[in-house]
Amino acid sequence: YTQKLPHWGYLLSWASLGLAIMTKGPAGAVLIGITILAYLAIRRDMRTMLKVYPIIGIILMLAIALPWFFITNAKTNGAFLQEFVFHQNLARAAGKDFQHNSPIYIYIPIILFGFLPWSIYIPAALKYKADNQDTGQWSFLVTWAAVIFVIFSIVVSKLPGYIYPVFPALALLVGAWWAREDCKGLKSSSISNTVVCALFSIVLLIAPFISKDVHIGILPVGLQCMGAALLIGTVGSIYYAIKNMKNESFAWLASGTALFLCATVFMGLPPASWDSDGPAEPIAKYIRTNVPGNPEVIAYDYDQELENLPSLPFYMENKVDFVLDPEKLKSMIDKNETTVVVTEIKKASYIPMKLRELARFGKYVIYFHTNAH
Numbered sequence: 001y002t003q004k005l006p007h008w009g010y011l012l013s014w015a016s017l018g019l020a021i022m023t024k025g026p027a028g029a030v031l032i033g034i035t036i037l038a039y040l041a042i043r044r045d046m047r048t049m050l051k052v053y054p055i056i057g058i059i060l061m062l063a064i065a066l067p068w069f070f071i072t073n074a075k076t077n078g079a080f081l082q083e084f085v086f087h088q089n090l091a092r093a094a095g096k097d098f099q100h101n102s103p104i105y106i107y108i109p110i111i112l113f114g115f116l117p118w119s120i121y122i123p124a125a126l127k128y129k130a131d132n133q134d135t136g137q138w139s140f141l142v143t144w145a146a147v148i149f150v151i152f153s154i155v156v157s158k159l160p161g162y163i164y165p166v167f168p169a170l171a172l173l174v175g176a177w178w179a180r181e182d183c184k185g186l187k188s189s190s191i192s193n194t195v196v197c198a199l200f201s202i203v204l205l206i207a208p209f210i211s212k213d214v215h216i217g218i219l220p221v222g223l224q225c226m227g228a229a230l231l232i233g234t235v236g237s238i239y240y241a242i243k244n245m246k247n248e249s250f251a252w253l254a255s256g257t258a259l260f261l262c263a264t265v266f267m268g269l270p271p272a273s274w275d276s277d278g279p280a281e282p283i284a285k286y287i288r289t290n291v292p293g294n295p296e297v298i299a300y301d302y303d304q305e306l307e308n309l310p311s312l313p314f315y316m317e318n319k320v321d322f323v324l325d326p327e328k329l330k331s332m333i334d335k336n337e338t339t340v341v342v343t344e345i346k347k348a349s350y351i352p353m354k355l356r357e358l359a360r361f362g363k364y365v366i367y368f369h370t371n372a373h
Contacts, residue, residue: 014057018064039143102158110160115167117253118174120193124185125177144169183244190241194234201231222267229259279361284315286359287340295338298323301347309342326352333369341367
């Protein structure tokens with residue numbers, strides 16, 4: 001569109017849409033398509049769609065995406081499209097059959113903290129317009145971010161990962177703001193950033209001393225390293241921002257953020273993930289290795305709305321029944337020759353019968369029962 005590529009770039013875009021559909025389903029094309037159409041409508045330039053080889057492009061896109069869907073649907077006797085299109089896409093969008101329904105404003109705090117510290121500079125970046133030759137690119141990035149945000153805010157079912165496509169657009173917007181020659185808005189934005197990041201850093205630093213829930217492995221040390229890295233980067237950034245030394249301010253903030261992410265990835269997330277998601281992989285490996293035959297595997301969570309260990313079927317490479325009711329659990333155990341039950345240790349007392357304990361992994365326990373004589 002900016003004439004920085006030959007026209008074959010449009011065909012490359014259509015081919016990429018085909019790959020996007022294969023990767024993420026219809027949403028892979030819908031989000032991109034709505035963004036482009038909204039941008040052209042704002043610029044009153046819808047005629048451009050006639051220049052992007054729409055007929056050849058659509059044929060190319062479908063030729064790449066559809067064969068895989070047809071083959072997979074045939075292999076699953078129609079179950080794939082039923083699950084993927086109607087259940088995973090349409091039902092989620094309508095908020096049916098899923099436990100991920102959230103209020104319309106939920107993505108505002110997710111963007112604020114998920115894009116921290118750069119999210120504090122979004123208002124300044126939105127106010128800032130580049131010179132005339134870059135205005136089109138600025139408006140495209142704003143349209144991109146707005147379309148993603150509005151669509152996923154309207155969709156009833158919400159998860160943090162849904163909003164991730166907004167981050168590249170915001171990163172380019174904020175990056176363009178930092179790359180400008182003047183320092184307009186730098187001090188005020190940096191002050192706001194310092195307040196928010198300082199409060200967040202203090203919470204991370206004192207969390208190990210006030211909460212028992214974070215004493216998992218190296219998580220306490222990880223939280224303190226995360227808080228210290230962000231705080232040091234923020235303090236260095238505002239020091240140079242006050243002096244209108246933009247490059248130095250950016251360097252300190254970027255360095256602090258990089259150290260924060262390193263501490264998060266290597267020290268914070270592993271123990272937190274182990275506790276919150278459960279050790280599904282080692283549990284599955286233990287069952288496959290130590291339980292003979294082909295037992296019925298049940299993930300049990302008493303009186304809850306969410307499934308316990310939802311990733312267990314993936315690591316088991318087999319079917320896993322998710323049971324929430326004690327009577328149903330007893331019925332399934334009685335009718336199966338061999339049964340393996342995985343549950344949280346604190347939920348074990350709700351199992352309606354005596355089972356033999358096999359092993360424990362973190363907060364989870366594995367039980368075994370056989371009706372064979």
